[in-house]
Amino acid sequence: MNAAPTATVSAGPILDISELSVALPSWADRPQAVKQVSLQIGAGETLCVVGESGSGKSVMARAILRLLPEPQVRIVDGRVLLEGEDLAHADDKRMRAVRGGKIAMIFQEPMVALNPLMTIGRQIDEILEAHTDWGKAERRRRVVATFEDVRLPDPARIFGAYPHELSGGQRQRVMIAMSLVLEPRLIIADEPTTALDVTTEAQILSLLKELQQRHGTALLFITHNFGVVAEIADRVAVMRRGEVVEHGDAEEVLTRPRHPYTRALIEAVPSLVPRKGIAGTDKSAAEPILEIRRLDKIYGRRAQGASWLTRWMPGLGRGRRQAVHAVNQIDLDVKRGSAVAVVGESGSGKSTLARCLIGLEQADAGSVKIAGNEIVGLSRSAWRPLRSRVQMVFQDPFASLNPRTSVGDIIARGAILQGEAPDAAMSQARELLTLVGLEPKAAERYPHEFSGGQRQRIGIARALAVKPDILIADEPVSALDVSVQKQVLDLLDSLRRRFGLTMLFITHDLRVAAHVCEEIVVLKSGRIVEHGKTAEIFADPRHEYTRALLSSVPGRDWQLRLVGSSAGPGTD
Amino acid sequence: MTRPFWIRLVANPRAAFGLVWLGLVVLAALAAPLIAQADPFAITGSPFARPFGESGLGTDSLGRSVWSGLVFGARTTLLIAVIATLSAVAFGGLVGALAGFYGGRIDDLLMRLTEFFQTIPSFIFAILLVAMLSPSATSVVVAIATVSWPPIARVVRGEVLTLRSREFVQAAITLGERDAAILLRQILPNALSPLIVTGSLLVATAILTESALSFLGLGAPNLMSWGFMVGAGRSFLRDAWWLVAIPGVAILLTxxxxxxxxxALNDALNPRLRTP
Structure with missing residues (x-):
């Protein structure tokens, strides 16, 4: 019924969403996940939808493809016109043809989106089989050509490979190839680079952009990261609680945001300009509180799980695992009162290093001295007196607090274990809660009553309760929304100065590192490749890998420009 | 946002039925001497009196009251099943917790032991145990507990394994908490829901095993139980159906x-299915 008019349409938008509303079930925190959203995307155009968790951006993207968990979550109002055809009211058969055919979707986690038991080639071949009537040889030609298009190395090998044989970046390229193979009019990408390392992210973003220009596809890009927006967007829509609060040209929104919420979000992006050393606190003279010498940790050589059974019967599984040198001959001195960022991509060994320092992993060789005390080779009970020296803030605030223990008990426990009387420990816990910006009466409540940022504050209070000298923070903000990230970082920074803490900050995010640390250690495959003052490394990276990391930070040019024009986010 | 646990449980009509029947059985077992005057082994009337007549639920081949047997039998059956299950939960829970928490060689050893018990057909194993220990209430409890702890150990081990790698447990380690305290304060409270569900289902299995043992004459002597009643009545199935049917239906309903x-507990406690 729509074949005649749409065949010649080219000037109008590919996708025209008008007044779209999606209802949530009665028990949700608000009646509508998406409220009266209107958006258009033209051919060859990239629209970025930005928002924090719970803003409804993903639900909106799924509503276009009608991938909602109906009937609880369903479209109640509005139209979704794809080249003039209303998808909001199309039947299931039509939607199947549209999905993959005219609109393709790229998901966040490629490992979950791919079937682990099917070869990559077969999974893409299946799409062509369903949507075209081509022969086998023709389909294969097309798949291999698409692999070349997304610049996968050795397409013939990839065709026969299984998902686990590829790297994360390659898997995401496969997902993009999958979405391109039918030459769709629109690609919806839901946080496609969030699970990737920065250098891989940069490659995928430039690939997406290049492919889009070559094929003239419309791209709807969902993200929470303003850096990514600056890299890729032509136009931006900012969503908050289901509504579009600001919508416009990317350049305009990024440099001159009008809505206060957009402004707050952009200001919350940590600046890439490295902090200067605090005046009068030059640490070069201070004695090292943490001395790491030739530290080694190897996984899988003789896996801890390896049983006597596998030794008798080596064919049984685990014996074949390859050894990974997670921490390789690391030497590092951390001076009292300094803040050192350990930066690296996934698999660089940065978390393993942290876990060795806090006694959650046993190093294989080398030496670590905390204020003169050797910790490598200590048993759990010999560790106990040292627990008040070094503490850790964990990554995931939703997993790091025992759901069945009250907040007060969680914080007070450490002090009680160090010999404090329970009453004194509890009143100290209340003081700590005030210190991290929560109400003292939060002590009686349970973790599920708090938001992610508040929970991370509780985690910080727990770590501080034993009055540690060294605080190790393992990606403490990577699970938080942007606007909360900055608050938590600032809290860590002020607490550190107030108590003269030494901080080891594990992160993959150079922005975060620059925001809180004067010193940076860059880790790659378990080795330190560069170590120095943050400002010096940012100005003049010596190692090739550091340079690659720095140039891959999404939105780098935009932020530097903002700072240059001084109209940028106000950093105090 | 979410309704309280008890309300959710009772709002489920099937759970409500189950709770009501279980409540009645427990009440009858507790008040047995009050609601059934006669000793279950005492002869109260003529043999083979039909049920729902003047003699309550009828009498058996020796003239003993079926009602008394049912009520005192509930006592025996429930007591044995609950004690056996509690012992199985305690022992299986301990084995599973140690295996999951320490891993490595201890895990291998304990889990192979568990599998060894699982490979023996449980009912035949129970018969064997009672026969070896000579039939008594204690040996029935021991036999049922011995054959029913392995699934508990497996459930607890699985839970402990996942919980052990959770960050809040690691935080407890970094605070210097002792192993026993980590297990009791951090891990076990969070592993309770699957334990409660498995344990409650185990009571049902224990009742069936106890009844089957009594049916074979391997139950506790001098104690009336439902299985014993079914066993004793089976030779008169064609003349006095109620001797088998009444305790049989009691077992079935319980x-x-x-x-x-x-x-229902599983639905109410399992967060993945929770749609408040």
Whole structure:
């Protein structure tokens, strides 16, 4: 019924969403996940939808493809016109043809989106089989050509490979190839680079952009990261609680945001300009509180799980695992009162290093001295007196607090274990809660009553309760929304100065590192490749890998420009 | 946002039925001497009196009251099943917790032991145990507990394994908490829900095993139980159907109720299915 008019349409938008509303079930925190959203995307155009968790951006993207968990979550109002055809009211058969055919979707986690038991080639071949009537040889030609298009190395090998044989970046390229193979009019990408390392992210973003220009596809890009927006967007829509609060040209929104919420979000992006050393606190003279010498940790050589059974019967599984040198001959001195960022991509060994320092992993060789005390080779009970020296803030605030223990008990426990009387420990816990910006009466409540940022504050209070000298923070903000990230970082920074803490900050995010640390250690495959003052490394990276990391930070040019024009986010 | 646990449980009609029946059985067992005057082994009237007549639920081949047997039998059956299950939960829970928490060689050893017990057909194993220990209430409890702890150990081990790698447990380690305290304060409270569900379903299995043992004459002597009543009545099935049917239906309804409640507990406690 729509074949005649749409065949010649080219000037109008590919996708025209008008007044779209999606209802949530009665028990949700608000009646509508998406409220009266209107958006258009033209051919060859990239629209970025930005928002924090719970803003409804993903639900909106799924509503276009009608991938909602109906009937609880369903479209109640509005139209979704794809080249003039209303998808909001199309039947299931039509939607199947549209999905993959005219609109393709790229998901966040490629490992979950791919079937682990099917070869990559077969999974893409299946799409062509369903949507075209081509022969086998023709389909294969097309798949291999698409692999070349997304610049996968050795397409013939990839065709026969299984998902686990590829790297994360390659898997995401496969997902993009999958979405391109039918030459769709629109690609919806839901946080496609969030699970990737920065250098891989940069490659995928430039690939997406290049492919889009070559094929003239419309791209709807969902993200929470303003850096990514600056890299890729032509136009931006900012969503908050289901509504579009600001919508416009990317350049305009990024440099001159009008809505206060957009402004707050952009200001919350940590600046890439490295902090200067605090005046009068030059640490070069201070004695090292943490001395790491030739530290080694190897996984899988003789896996801890390896049983006597596998030794008798080596064919049984685990014996074949390859050894990974997670921490390789690391030497590092951390001076009292300094803040050192350990930066690296996934698999660089940065978390393993942290876990060795806090006694959650046993190093294989080398030496670590905390204020003169050797910790490598200590048993759990010999560790106990040292627990008040070094503490850790964990990554995931939703997993790091025992759901069945009250907040007060969680914080007070450490002090009680160090010999404090329970009453004194509890009143100290209340003081700590005030210190991290929560109400003292939060002590009686349970973790599920708090938001992610508040929970991370509780985690910080727990770590501080034993009055540690060294605080190790393992990606403490990577699970938080942007606007909360900055608050938590600032809290860590002020607490550190107030108590003269030494901080080891594990992160993959150079922005975060620059925001809180004067010193940076860059880790790659378990080795330190560069170590120095943050400002010096940012100005003049010596190692090739550091340079690659720095140039891959999404939105780098935009932020530097903002700072240059001084109209940028106000950093105090 | 979410309704309280008890309300959710009772709002489920099948769970409500189960709870009501279980409540009646427990009440009858507790008040047995009050609601059934006669000793279950005492002869109260003429043999083979039909049920729902003047003699309550009828009498058996020796003239003993079926009602008394049912009520005192509930006592025996429930007591043995609950004690056996509690012992199985305690022992299986300990084995599973140690295996999951320490891993490595201890895990290998304990889990191979568990599998060894699982490979023996449980009912035949129970018969063997009672026969070896000579039939008594204690040996029935021991036999049932011995054959029913392995699934508990497996459930607890799985839970402990996942919980051990959770960050809040690691935080407890970095605070210097002792192993026993980590297990008791951090891990076990969070592993309770699957334990409660498995444990409640285990009571049903224990009732069936106890009844089957009594049916074979391997139950506790001098104690009336439902299985014993079915066993004693089976030779008169064609003349006096009620001798088998009444305790049989009691077993059926009780086991069914426990399963319904267990499933409802699972729905109410399992966060993945929770749609408040």
């Amino acid at each position: 086991v069914l109720s426990i399963n319904l409640v267990g499933e």
